[in-house]
Amino acid sequence: xxxxxxxxxxxxxxxxxxxxxxxxxxxxxxxxxxxxxxxxxxxxxxxxxxxxxxxxxxxxxxxxxxxxxxxxxxxxxxxxxxxxxxxxxxxxxxxxxxxxxxxxxxxxxxxxxxxxxxxxxxxxxxxxxxxxxxxxxxxxxxxxxxxxxxxxxxxxxxxxxxxxxxxxxxxxxxxxxxxxxxxxxxxxxxxxxxxxxxxxxxxxxxxxxxxxxxxxxxxxxxxxxxxxxxxxxxxxxxxxxxxxxxxxxxxxxxxxxxxxxxxxxxxxxxxxxxxxxxx
Amino acid sequence: xxxxxxxxxxxxxxxxxxxxxxxxxxxxxxxxxxxxxxxxxxxxxxxxxxxxxxxxxxxxxxxxxxxxxxxxxxxxxxxxxxxxxxxxxxxxxxxxxxxxxxxxxxxxxxxxxxxxxxxxxxxxxxxxxxxxxxxxxxxxxxxxxxxxxxxxxxxxxxxxxxxxxxxxxxxxxxxxxxxxxxxxxxxxxxxxxxxxxxxxxxxxxxxxxxxxxxxxxxxxxxxxxxxxxxxxxxxxxxxxxxxxxxxxxxxxxxxxxxxxxxxxxxxxxxxxxxxxxxx
Numbered sequence: 001x002x003x004x005x006x007x008x009x010x011x012x013x014x015x016x017x018x019x020x021x022x023x024x025x026x027x028x029x030x031x032x033x034x035x036x037x038x039x040x041x042x043x044x045x046x047x048x049x050x051x052x053x054x055x056x057x058x059x060x061x062x063x064x065x066x067x068x069x070x071x072x073x074x075x076x077x078x079x080x081x082x083x084x085x086x087x088x089x090x091x092x093x094x095x096x097x098x099x100x101x102x103x104x105x106x107x108x109x110x111x112x113x114x115x116x117x118x119x120x121x122x123x124x125x126x127x128x129x130x131x132x133x134x135x136x137x138x139x140x141x142x143x144x145x146x147x148x149x150x151x152x153x154x155x156x157x158x159x160x161x162x163x164x165x166x167x168x169x170x171x172x173x174x175x176x177x178x179x180x181x182x183x184x185x186x187x188x189x190x191x192x193x194x195x196x197x198x199x200x201x202x203x204x205x206x207x208x209x210x211x212x213x214x215x216x217x218x219x220x221x222x223x224x225x226x227x228x229x230x231x232x233x234x235x236x237x238x239x240x241x242x243x244x245x246x247x248x249x250x251x252x253x254x255x256x257x258x259x260x261x262x263x264x265x266x267x268x269x270x271x272x273x274x275x276x277x278x279x
Numbered sequence: 280x281x282x283x284x285x286x287x288x289x290x291x292x293x294x295x296x297x298x299x300x301x302x303x304x305x306x307x308x309x310x311x312x313x314x315x316x317x318x319x320x321x322x323x324x325x326x327x328x329x330x331x332x333x334x335x336x337x338x339x340x341x342x343x344x345x346x347x348x349x350x351x352x353x354x355x356x357x358x359x360x361x362x363x364x365x366x367x368x369x370x371x372x373x374x375x376x377x378x379x380x381x382x383x384x385x386x387x388x389x390x391x392x393x394x395x396x397x398x399x400x401x402x403x404x405x406x407x408x409x410x411x412x413x414x415x416x417x418x419x420x421x422x423x424x425x426x427x428x429x430x431x432x433x434x435x436x437x438x439x440x441x442x443x444x445x446x447x448x449x450x451x452x453x454x455x456x457x458x459x460x461x462x463x464x465x466x467x468x469x470x471x472x473x474x475x476x477x478x479x480x481x482x483x484x485x486x487x488x489x490x491x492x493x494x495x496x497x498x499x500x501x502x503x504x505x506x507x508x509x510x511x512x513x514x515x516x517x518x519x520x521x522x523x524x525x526x527x528x529x530x531x532x533x534x535x536x537x538x539x540x541x542x543x544x545x546x547x548x549x550x551x552x553x554x555x556x557x558x
Contacts, residue, residue: 103475106443107434108491155386164385169468178468186461189448194381197476212387 002120003089005080006128013067013091014125014140017115020062024055024113025131028098032111032132050103052076055097055113063093075224085223085251085279089120096224099128100200102171114202116227121250124230128202137206137232145209145235153238155211158262160270163214165195166204170220172276180272181219187270188217205229208257209236215258215267217243219274223250233257239264244273251279281399282368292346292370293404293419296394296441299341303392304410307377311390311411330383331355334376334392342372350474354503357558364502364530364558368399375503378407379479381450388412392495393481394507400529405510407481416485416511422424424514434490437541441550442493443482444474449499451555459551460498467496484508487536488515494537494546496522498553502529512536518543523552531558 005013031051055091056076058169063072065263071092073085094115098104104111109132117125128137137152139145145152165188169181188195197214198204201221207213209232218226230240240248243256245268253276258264284292310330335355342351350371352364375393377383383390388411396404405424409415416425416431424431436442444467449460467474475492477483482502483495488511497505506529507520519527522535524547532555537543 004500102443106472106492108443108475108486164381164387169464170474171473174470177471178465182465182468184459185448185464186457189461190452190454191384194448194450194478195476196478197474199473199475207387211466213385 001089003091005091010119010124012139015116016063016066017062017117017125017127018138021115021127021136023095024059026105026130027051027058028113030110032104032107052098052194053103053179056095059095059097059115067091073224075222078130078222078224087118087121087223087250092118094118094224094227096202096222099202099225103199106240108112108199110198112200112205114203114224114228114255116224116231118227118250123227123231126228126235128228128232128245130203130206134229135206137209137229139228139232139235141231141235143235145232147206147210152192152209152213152232152233154233154236154238154259155210156260157214158260160191160263160266162193163258163263164193166198166207166213166216167195168199168201168204168218169227170218173215177220177274177276180274183272184217187272188218191270201225202229205233208232208238208259210257215263217255217256217271219243219254219269220276221253221255221278226255230255230257237239244268244270249278253278280366283368284370284398289398289403289419292396295342295345296372296396296404296406297312299338300392300394300406300408300415300424301554302341303338303376304408306330306334307338307383307390307392308410311383311386328493331377335374338374338376338394339556346370346372348459354501355445357501357503366397366502367402367531371397373397373503373506375481375501378481378504382478387478388410389477389479389482391479391481393503393507395503395510397506397529402506402510405507405514407485407507407511409482409485414485416488416508418507418511418514420510420514421440422514424511426485426489431511432490433488433512433515433517433538435539436493437539439542439545440472442471442537442542445477445486445492446474446493447476447478447483447497447499451499453520454492456499456555459553462551463496466551470549477546480504481508484512484536488512488539490538494535494542496535496546497531498522500532500534502558505534509534522550523547528557531555532557
């Protein structure tokens with residue numbers, strides 16, 4: 001049954017979300033400049049750091065102290081236990097403590113803290129904070145998207161051949177998955193102006209929101225990677241869907257985002273679609 | 280016959296180079312936030328803007344006013360006339376007014392002004408200024424590399440499988456060239472932690488210098504794209520060579536840069552080598 005959360009309460013949730021993001025950002029920035037010890041997860045390319053785990057615990061405790069009944073989906077909790085996500089109508093905080101962990105380990109600046117809040121299974125708050133670059137991206141449903149309080153507007157490109165795509169190699173090392181991703185990069189290179197790869201799903205979505213790229217497609221990401229960025233992109237005027245063209249499924253681990261409705265429909269036909277399972 | 284330029288004179292050249300870069304950066308930043316009209320060059324992906332041409336003329340005139348006898352190689356001059364580069368022992372200013380023109384047109388922040396000075400065919404001064412990000416990268420032969428006056432040090436990674444590569448799709452649209460570039464991206468993805476693509480040769484070299492990536496390889500770039508970045512990377516401790524492993528040829532339109540001597544020798548065997556002609 002849908003829950004009813006008054007606007008004032010959503011505002012209070014947003015205020016806490018911002019405070020949480022700022023504090024998480026301080027932890028991330030401090031660790032970024034220090035020597036780091038690293039353990040490996042699914043593959044050598046999928047790096048998890050002590051900071052990742054420490055930030056998630058800190059954030060979890062801070063949220064639970066104020067909202068003990070709210071649901072919490074954190075990347076580290078799910079990565080460790082392997083449990084399935086259950087997205088309910090209840091207010092749900094969905095966290096990626098560090099989006100772009102490979103960047104973090106290699107001292108590449110595109111690392112971010114990503115926090116989305118869903119109510120009735122819809123994102124209503126999205127915050128992506130890139131503390132090394134000091135960019136705070138924020139959005140609330142129906143109220144626009146901002147970077148450091150400056151309003152964001154996605155590009156107005158409508159032709160595929162004039163567009164610049166964002167795409168990633170990703171961390172999966174299954175040869176068939178890698179081959180399909182390479183095929184997609186090849187197709188984007190043939191059909192568009194070019195591609196860029198920054199290594200952070202959350203920041204890639206913010207790039208489209210900020211007009212620093214025209215579309216972004218990825219297979220293999222998780223709800224905690226994209227939930228905040230999706231709202232930020234949508235509130236900046238961008239469109240989001242499943243890479244095959246249907247409605248975005250929040251748990252199906254893949255997404256397509258483009259700056260205009262005209263552009264987004266031209267992208268599914270040039271892609272090889274991967275089924276990466278569900279969260 | 281080698282020319283002899285006293286240290287004091289090199290210092291004066293450096294001072295002018297810095298002044299030129301700062302002024303060019305102001306022009307680029309102003310144009311970046313304005314509406315732009317674009318003409319196409321070799322292909323739709325290789326965009327040239329009015330700003331590109333205006334910055335080159337401005338810089339050329341400023342240098343010629345002080346050093347009328349110095350040689351000048353500018354990207355726009357050579358792109359327009361199709362003439363071959365002649366690199367002599369004389370002091371030579373080598374300019375790319377906007378490196379990352381596709382980024383510029385798509386409002387992606389990785390755009391830079393690149394200026395290298397060679398004496399006796401060797402780079403002695405390198406400046407890459409990214410005015411939108413307000414990062415000024417500088418290097419003088421034997422005196423280290425800096426970003427906004429902070430000393431740069433390349434990473435210490437020595438194992439290919441632990442490295443993060445930077446690579447580009449580039450602007451060439453010849454299907455055989457595109458296929459070879461895709462093959463290289465695939466190989467890097469299979470053998471390394473991953474790849475990034477930022478769309479600016481000069482900035483990519485600065486990323487390796489700053490430890491924001493472990494190696495960078497590209498086929499199809501020109502001397503004006505890389506001459507400054509090469510010196511900055513070397514002065515930060517990185518190694519530079521031809522992608523097949525021999526000495527870098529300044530006119531052969533291809534290069535490989537890696538953070539350590541141990542890493543750089545592991546990269547040529549995993550690449551398909553392209554011959555892109557010479558400047």
